[in-house]
Amino acid sequence: MGVSANREVCVGAGQCVLAAPEVFDQDDDGLVVVTAPDHPDDAAVRDAVHLCPAGAISHA
Amino acid sequence: MPDFPMPRGTCPFRQHPGYAEAAALGPLTKVSMAHGQIVWFVTGYAETRALFADPRLSVDRTNPGYPGSAAATPEQLEQLRETQSFNQLDDPEHAAYRRLAIPSLTVRRVKSLRPALQSAVDDIVDDLLAAGPPADLVPALAVPLPSIMLSLLYGIPDRQYFEQRVQQAATDRRFGGRALSELSDYLDTLLRSRDGTGDDLLSGLMSGRRADQVTQRRVLNLALQTLVAGNESTLSMLAMGALSLLAHRDQWEALVADPGRVPAAVEELLRYLSVADSVPRVALADVEITGEVIRAGDGVLLATPAANRDGNTFANPDELEVERSARHHVAFGYGVHQCVGQNLARATLEIAFGALVTRIPDLRLAVPADEVLIDGGVGVHRITRLPVTWGGR
Ligand code: HEM
Numbered sequence: 001m002g003v004s005a006n007r008e009v010c011v012g013a014g015q016c017v018l019a020a021p022e023v024f025d026q027d028d029d030g031l032v033v034v035t036a037p038d039h040p041d042d043a044a045v046r047d048a049v050h051l052c053p054a055g056a057i058s059h060a
Numbered sequence: 061m062p063d064f065p066m067p068r069g070t071c072p073f074r075q076h077p078g079y080a081e082a083a084a085l086g087p088l089t090k091v092s093m094a095h096g097q098i099v100w101f102v103t104g105y106a107e108t109r110a111l112f113a114d115p116r117l118s119v120d121r122t123n124p125g126y127p128g129s130a131a132a133t134p135e136q137l138e139q140l141r142e143t144q145s146f147n148q149l150d151d152p153e154h155a156a157y158r159r160l161a162i163p164s165l166t167v168r169r170v171k172s173l174r175p176a177l178q179s180a181v182d183d184i185v186d187d188l189l190a191a192g193p194p195a196d197l198v199p200a201l202a203v204p205l206p207s208i209m210l211s212l213l214y215g216i217p218d219r220q221y222f223e224q225r226v227q228q229a230a231t232d233r234r235f236g237g238r239a240l241s242e243l244s245d246y247l248d249t250l251l252r253s254r255d256g257t258g259d260d261l262l263s264g265l266m267s268g269r270r271a272d273q274v275t276q277r278r279v280l281n282l283a284l285q286t287l288v289a290g291n292e293s294t295l296s297m298l299a300m301g302a303l304s305l306l307a308h309r310d311q312w313e314a315l316v317a318d319p320g321r322v323p324a325a326v327e328e329l330l331r332y333l334s335v336a337d338s339v340p341r342v343a344l345a346d347v348e349i350t351g352e353v354i355r356a357g358d359g360v361l362l363a364t365p366a367a368n369r370d371g372n373t374f375a376n377p378d379e380l381e382v383e384r385s386a387r388h389h390v391a392f393g394y395g396v397h398q399c400v401g402q403n404l405a406r407a408t409l410e411i412a413f414g415a416l417v418t419r420i421p422d423l424r425l426a427v428p429a430d431e432v433l434i435d436g437g438v439g440v441h442r443i444t445r446l447p448v449t450w451g452g453r
Pocket residue numbers: 119146147148158213285286287289290291293294297334335336339390391392393394396397398399400401402404405
């Protein structure tokens with residue numbers, strides 16, 4: 001359960017941070033980190049999943 | 061079969077008439093290019109997004125079948141292969157370079173550049189107001205601001221030298237090429253002086269260079285390519301974006317009434333204008349999509365202006381509606397090559413349009429919109445002048 005992100009495929013576009021800043025951040029390497037994995041499946045997280053250009057984010 | 065490139069038409073707002081005709085033939089159709097080359101022309105939103113994200117499509121123009129490469133000689137291709145920048149390389153090589161660039165372009169890093177961008181825009185508007193109407197927003201705003209944006213991103217010490225040449229590279233048909241080669245020498249020297257510890261783009265690149273992950277030549281190409289990619293597209297968005305807002309007065313007034321809508325308006329302008337135009341790829345394997353098969357070796361053009369006006373995805377696609385939610389547009393592409401500078405571009409456009417609507421709310425075009433000529437040709441499209449006025453005149 002929860003939000004997860006695959007840093008291997010992340011391309012650092014930051015779409016997730018813009019869509020759901022309370023759930024995602026980019027670290028010093030510019031790659032995605034999930035700051036709130038238990039965030040409820042709200043519209044912002046679904047936006048991030050949809051907008052991520054690399055298919056790096058999932059929500060199960 | 062339609063020809064490509066298609067005549068653009070002179071209206072800056074209407075989609076190329078040829079793109080709409082091609083879109084009417086289906087989400088994928090074929091067009092004929094120079095030297096008898098026939099390539100796929102993709103106009104559907106879903107198809108464009110899927111193909112941008114498909115690793116079987118290559119950005120490497122030395123692969124046979126790449127759009128526009130039909131007449132290239134083997135020697136030319138060999139030379140290209142050596143000088144290609146990361147945006148023209150496929151993964152995994154592309155990713156190694158891209159990862160050097162992204163730390164200096166994250167949402168957070170761009171946020172830290174905002175105050176400097178804001179003060180540059182404030183100065184530009186101060187100068188406009190001090191000089192009084194009329195003014196031309198292309199030389200006053202659209203040309204200088206991208207060069208300042210790049211100065212900040214690169215951490216440039218001799219800003220005047222650099223910005224002057226960046227502006228020349230985008231505007232001067234005769235000496236633009238020379239300006240770029242001067243910039244190349246300048247950046248080469250500057251790169252060699254960075255120890256890789258700063259948070260500007262050049263330092264980020266050198267951290268990889270020191271770790272020997274990459275070559276000096278490719279790092280320099282990355283810096284140069286990023287400069288060109290960011291310069292022309294941002295210039296075009298500033299000029300065409302201001303023109304679009306001013307020519308659709310109700311949309312301008314909506315932003316004047318609530319400048320908080322500017323970020324959404326920027327997304328809508330990106331969709332509406334799609335300044336990057338058609339993005340080329342070549343298939344490395346057969347790809348089945350929407351009942352068609354793109355064969356290995358087929359060239360593909362992803363027509364972002366058409367995809368961003370796909371009526372199945374965007375209601376009233378030909379209308380500029382700053383209040384719509386357009387964030388899923390493909391104006392920055394999609395997939396692993398999606399614009400690495402998009403957050404910096406967003407910040408720059410937001411600050412510029414935000415300053416105009418708050419500080420010169422009665423800004424208006426000084427000539428009819430259709431007299432502002434479009435610079436023809438393929439590639440990033442743009443206008444060369446934007447006469448405006450305000451106040452009583
Ligand atoms: C304002 C508007 C801009 C637009 C519409 C735009 C559009 C695009 C598009 C469509 C792509 C994808 C190309 C492809 O898939 O082959 C792209 C990639 C790229 N853009 Fe932008 N761009 C803009 C601003 C910028 C800025 C400000 C920078 C840098 C400072 C920049 C640097 C790049 C680079 C380096 C790539 C290649 C990324 C890669 O291959 O991984 N762009 N841009």
